[in-house]
Amino acid sequence: MATWNVNSVRTRLDRVLDFLAREQVDVLAMQETKVSDEAFPRDPFIDAGYRVVSHGFDQWNGVAVVSRIGAVDIVRGFLGQPTWGDPPVVEARALGLTCGGVRVWSLYVPNGRTLDDPHYRYKLAWLAALRTAAAGWLADEPTAQVALVGDWNVAPLDTDVWDRAVFAGRTHVSAAERAALAAFVDAGYTETTRVHVPAEHTYTFWDYQQLRFARDEGMRIDLAYASPTLAERVTGVRIVREERKGAGPSDHVPVVLDVDG
């Protein structure tokens, strides 16, 4: 299983297909597909043996999952997902479906913009509502295999950014955002990148600007939370840094989870 903020699935199509083949990925959760369901490039994935489930309204946000081990019980958005904008809209930021017995959620958490922006309050409300929903899924079925994967737009530790001083007073590192993520651990989920890739300053995102990748000035914000029964089955996690290189990369790289069985 893998998760990847592709920053436009149409722009990144060849890279994504190459990645799926090279890594032999059974399930890929994508974020920022930036495409409506109607315009999603389904056929190339189908030809490669995948089922395609997308959730996108327009050029903003958008999440999808492609799976070659089944895709059932599809849900767009989660119960209680907060709205944004005027008129209020439940944005295309969450997609749940079951693949080979694992409940996979592809998640694109709101950015937050700045600490004094309404978008920041939206981000915190969004995370709190997701936590409530996700805690409920485990309460209903404690042995459920649930994966909450995607772009969380929060760096859980100071060592998940290159220089904590640069981020003082900014989003992605605030105590409130980190507390919102800790609530998922309190609910019984394990952040599997931390377990399997504990090395500090190991990033999943580097901004396009200011030579951030060349300087290795990145952030670890693409995370993979697993329920207890699923966490036991995760034998390894790999952050595919190579995907940030070459022509036309996303600003995020894939995170691959090896799941036994």
Add this chain to the structure above:
DNA sequence: ATGGTGGAAAGTCCA
């Protein structure tokens, strides 16, 4: 001081 980047329904907004 500015711009340094890249995506999209671009001519601006979002990250």
